[in-house]
Amino acid sequence: MVDTPLPQKDPSRLSLALQSDFVYQFKRSPVAVVSFVVALILVLGAVFAPLIAPFNPFDPASLNLMNGFSRPMTPNAFTGDSFWLGTDDQGRDVFSTILYGMRISLFVGAAAVLFAMVLGITLGLLAGYIGGWTETIIMRIADVQLTFPSILVAMLIFGIAKGVTPVEYRDQMAIWVLIIAIGLSDWVQFARVVRGATLVEKNKEYVAAAKLIGRTSPAIMLRHILPNVLSPVLVIATISLALAIIAEATLSFLGVGAPPTKPSLGTLIRIGQDFLFSGEWWILFFPAMTLLALALSVNLLGDWLRDALNPRLR
Amino acid sequence: MRGRFPLDPSARPLSAGRMLAYTIQRVFQSAIVLLVVGLVAFSMFRFVGDPIDNMLGQERTMEDVERLRAQLGLDQPFVVQYYKFLEGAVQGNFGVSFRQGRPVSEILLERAPATLELAAVSALLAISLGIALGVFTAIRRNGFGANVIMSASLIGVSLPTFLIGILLIYLFSVKLGWLPSFGRGDTVDIGSWTTGFLTSSGLRALILPSITLGLYQMTLIMRLVRSEMLEVLRQDYIRFARARGLRERAVNFRHALKNTLVPVITVTGLQLGSIIAFAIITETVFQWPGVGLLFINAIQFVDIPVMAAYLMLISVMFVGINLIVDMLYFAIDPRLRVDRTGGH
Numbered sequence: 001m002v003d004t005p006l007p008q009k010d011p012s013r014l015s016l017a018l019q020s021d022f023v024y025q026f027k028r029s030p031v032a033v034v035s036f037v038v039a040l041i042l043v044l045g046a047v048f049a050p051l052i053a054p055f056n057p058f059d060p061a062s063l064n065l066m067n068g069f070s071r072p073m074t075p076n077a078f079t080g081d082s083f084w085l086g087t088d089d090q091g092r093d094v095f096s097t098i099l100y101g102m103r104i105s106l107f108v109g110a111a112a113v114l115f116a117m118v119l120g121i122t123l124g125l126l127a128g129y130i131g132g133w134t135e136t137i138i139m140r141i142a143d144v145q146l147t148f149p150s151i152l153v154a155m156l157i158f159g160i161a162k163g164v165t166p167v168e169y170r171d172q173m174a175i176w177v178l179i180i181a182i183g184l185s186d187w188v189q190f191a192r193v194v195r196g197a198t199l200v201e202k203n204k205e206y207v208a209a210a211k212l213i214g215r216t217s218p219a220i221m222l223r224h225i226l227p228n229v230l231s232p233v234l235v236i237a238t239i240s241l242a243l244a245i246i247a248e249a250t251l252s253f254l255g256v257g258a259p260p261t262k263p264s265l266g267t268l269i270r271i272g273q274d275f276l277f278s279g280e281w282w283i284l285f286f287p288a289m290t291l292l293a294l295a296l297s298v299n300l301l302g303d304w305l306r307d308a309l310n311p312r313l314r
Numbered sequence: 315m316r317g318r319f320p321l322d323p324s325a326r327p328l329s330a331g332r333m334l335a336y337t338i339q340r341v342f343q344s345a346i347v348l349l350v351v352g353l354v355a356f357s358m359f360r361f362v363g364d365p366i367d368n369m370l371g372q373e374r375t376m377e378d379v380e381r382l383r384a385q386l387g388l389d390q391p392f393v394v395q396y397y398k399f400l401e402g403a404v405q406g407n408f409g410v411s412f413r414q415g416r417p418v419s420e421i422l423l424e425r426a427p428a429t430l431e432l433a434a435v436s437a438l439l440a441i442s443l444g445i446a447l448g449v450f451t452a453i454r455r456n457g458f459g460a461n462v463i464m465s466a467s468l469i470g471v472s473l474p475t476f477l478i479g480i481l482l483i484y485l486f487s488v489k490l491g492w493l494p495s496f497g498r499g500d501t502v503d504i505g506s507w508t509t510g511f512l513t514s515s516g517l518r519a520l521i522l523p524s525i526t527l528g529l530y531q532m533t534l535i536m537r538l539v540r541s542e543m544l545e546v547l548r549q550d551y552i553r554f555a556r557a558r559g560l561r562e563r564a565v566n567f568r569h570a571l572k573n574t575l576v577p578v579i580t581v582t583g584l585q586l587g588s589i590i591a592f593a594i595i596t597e598t599v600f601q602w603p604g605v606g607l608l609f610i611n612a613i614q615f616v617d618i619p620v621m622a623a624y625l626m627l628i629s630v631m632f633v634g635i636n637l638i639v640d641m642l643y644f645a646i647d648p649r650l651r652v653d654r655t656g657g658h
Contacts, residue, residue, distance in 0.1 A: 144347050147632050149591045159613035159621050160358055246474045253476050254598050256613045273480060277488055288477055296472050
């Protein structure tokens with residue numbers, strides 16, 4: 001066949017995506033658009049924190065105790081730059097600490113969900129596809145874990161990990177321990193959904209066809225079944241992200257999470273709580289509002305996604 | 315609901331024999347779960363940090379180490395040690411707290427009343443207000459008040475517990491100065507139980523923490539009662555009750571509410587365990603001297619015996635509640651009992 005140039009350009013992948021039903025649904029839902037914009041602004045703020053933040057809160061050279069407890073919108077005693085959201089007890093600019101704190105919150109949340117997702121999908125696929133004893137053991141563990149609230153499981157894992165790591169590494173390891181603890185407390189949802197979907201998919205004809213042409217079990221699970229069970233996983237991942245961000249904030253607030261040297265939003269709220277009684281409300285208020293905006297927007301997006309990906313609800 | 319007992323109406327009603335078999339099976343499963351949790355707790359004891367290191371100081375001889383090792387039974391096989399640990403745990407012996415140097419069971423007993431009183435008040439609050447508001451929002455389905463309550467409950471669900479606590483402290487302690495922001499207030503000793511119920515400062519101190527702890531469960535119960543109630547109000551027997559000329563109140567409470575209670579009781583039972591677990595957060599916010607605060611401090615200072623004991627205690631509670639709730643189905647719902655349904 002001769003390759004003749006087409007008179008019109010092929011529609012690019014992007015324009016195809018923009019014309020899709022999914023995007024149409026998205027544009028018609030004001031809640032989805034608003035929460036997407038809010039989440040996007042927050043995520044961009046976190047990613048580009050070093051560029052946006054007017055001060056580097058972790059550079060001791062830029063801190064001055066003379067600037068401590070500045071009210072919002074008051075100027076820096078030395079340079080005259082204004083502290084938009086005020087400063088905390090050590091003279092750190094609250095706006096900057098929030099941007100950097102959001103980085104840690106989002107990173108821990110996203111990494112924990114990713115970890116839970118990989119673990120849950122793997123175990124769910126194995127349980128659903130292989131069945132038998134593998135399934136019984138995996139699902140019994142899931143049942144038992146579900147009996148306990150996930151925040152409790154995360155605390156316990158954090159405590160054990162803290163006991164195992166040597167004292168001098170604890171602060172450095174805290175973030176990674178947090179990710180593993182939250183991830184391990186959250187895999188059950190993924191495993192249950194993937195197992196359920198796999199049980200349905202594995203009896204379909206395309207799986208039988210793949211078996212007939214001699215594909216191996218891992219290949220069938222990963223290349224054929226997995227793509228077909230991903231859409232509920234996507235919904236759970238979004239809602240899990242909101243839950244993971246709140247879980248991280250809760251743990252850090254309780255003092256069993258991100259260390260004060262690398263404060264997440266939860267750590268900032270913990271610090272701010274001490275100053276609430278003396279009237280320095282802004283140290284707590286702005287991190288709390290940011291956390292709320294972040295969790296709520298991601299949560300609402302997840303809710304919308306669940307309805308949008310479920311054709312029965314239209 | 316989760317993979318618990320099927321409440322499917324088409325399922326065959328259980329005979330007494332099958333009921334017994336089911337009970338035995340559930341008790342057996344619970345025992346296995348507890349054994350596994352015990353293994354986790356024991357492994358924490360045995361492998362997280364060296365118990366010998368924790369007990370002997372820097373200056374020690376090899377003889378000291380050997381003697382203590384034999385004394386603690388650390389030279390015996392793993393299974394024997396595990397058995398000994400379980401034997402101690404059943405008798406309430408969880409070893410000595412690394413941090414406080416006192417027996418863990420003593421510390422736990424001292425702290426338990428604070429948590430139990432807080433949890434009881436919160437549960438009472440959540441159940442009574444949850445059911446009342448649920449019924450209200452179901453009966454006045456499109457009313458203004460019901461809509462406001464439903465929207466408020468959505469915000470309540472998305473707020474993290476600790477922020478609710480801080481918000482209440484800011485409003486009622488810092489701004490208005492009406493209620494204390496931390497601690498239990500004055501307590502009275504009754505035997506080994508310290509209670510805050512008998513003094514006015516103790517009662518005042520209970521208000522904010524119990525609202526914080528109960529709010530989330532309350533919204534859950536409220537939404538559940540509302541949806542169940544809406545379901546029941548559509549049924550034929552409600553229409554007949556109305557047709558018979560029964561008063562609105564009698565229809566709503568004697569007929570409709572009674573039939574929504576089965577799922578409410580089971581979900582509430584399961585939530586009871588969560589209240590104890592979430593008390594950790596509330597107790598930290600309000601510096602409430604209970605078991606949860608003890609647990610958080612134990613994690614911060616890697617006090618393994620306290621962590622292990624808390625884990626065992628809360629597991630017994632969770633597993634026990636699950637078992638009781640499963641059994642309650644039979645007591646509450648006559649449709650599941652063959653001897654009652656057969657006669658009609």
